[in-house]
Amino acid sequence: MTFASRALIDLRSDTVTRPDERMRAAMASAEVADNVIDVDPTIRLLEDRTAEILGKPAALWTPTGTMANLIALSVHLRRGDRFLAPRGAHVLTNELGSAAWLAGGMPEALETDAGPGRPSVQTLANAVAGGIGGPYYLLRTTVLCLENTHNAAGGAVIPPDEHAQLVATAQEAGMKVHLDGARLWNAAVALDIPPAALTVGTDTVSVCFTKGLGAPVGSAVAGSVTFVEKARRIRQMLGGGVRQGGVLAAAGVLGLERIEDLATDHFNAERLASGLAGLGWDVGSPQTNIVLARVGDVSITLRMLRAAGVLALPMAGQVRFVTHRDVTTADIDEVLRRLTDAAQERSAGVAPQAG
């Protein structure tokens, strides 16, 4: 076996992609200016295109999705306000508590009883309680933070009708709605609808250019013009006011042209999941580009995978494989071949003892 064919196949995340030549060229030749003193034209272009795709009046570039979520929650929350998010949401478990530490919110996880990553309207209605109303001595529940697709639930999609019911329930109680759409593109491609169909009614939406779209840096948070004015000040407070950031934004502009390519990642995830199931793994059918496998021992499995030349990550007590634009369908077939070989070697290894 050649060295190249044994190169590690990296399915840890769709963030491991490296910018290709075209993207690097676009970055190198980007038109730029100081985006704190003035406006960087390429950042502005990316913000305008993002806002349009998301069906919002305005958008603000941020270095990361974590900052985009934090900015939205900082604008919406007052200290001590309660905010709701589905159990396992990125804002609850993967942002180091910044929603509480910096935005001052008190988090409450919603059970995902309508399906993977999806709280039912009843669960939300119960948690909303009085929302922003009620007597002065009661806790205020002011924000609902949805996540589409839901990462820890295996790239699970919230369909538009359920989204609309959840948003309406929150808004009837006077709450704001933020959508963590780091992988909103994946949801839109999976449902074959425009991304804007999945942002209806939300006050704010965050998106990442670094997940399936392959940019090395960059996210955005979209909302009203007034929201973006406030958001710009908070981005500056957080140290996110970059100067000639057009070099980075150019990657996002190109990324937005590649949304449809995500269908390949979804096809590859489905192929991986069915191949793994054929090898006896306990995996469900992925809705987008994330495959979760229930295994006996996550760390032993990850070590076995690495020895076989496959990288994955632990997620929500399971093993997570993510397909992305730097892995091909042939790579997925190679993953399945390696795992088939590894399983055969293991059973050959135990056979003498059994005999």
Ligand SMILES: *Cc1c(COP(=O)(O)O)cnc(C)c1O
């Ligand atoms: C990756 C991710 C983020 C944060 O994005 P970063 O750019 O890594 O900070 C937020 N929400 C979800 C659901 C994500 O998957």
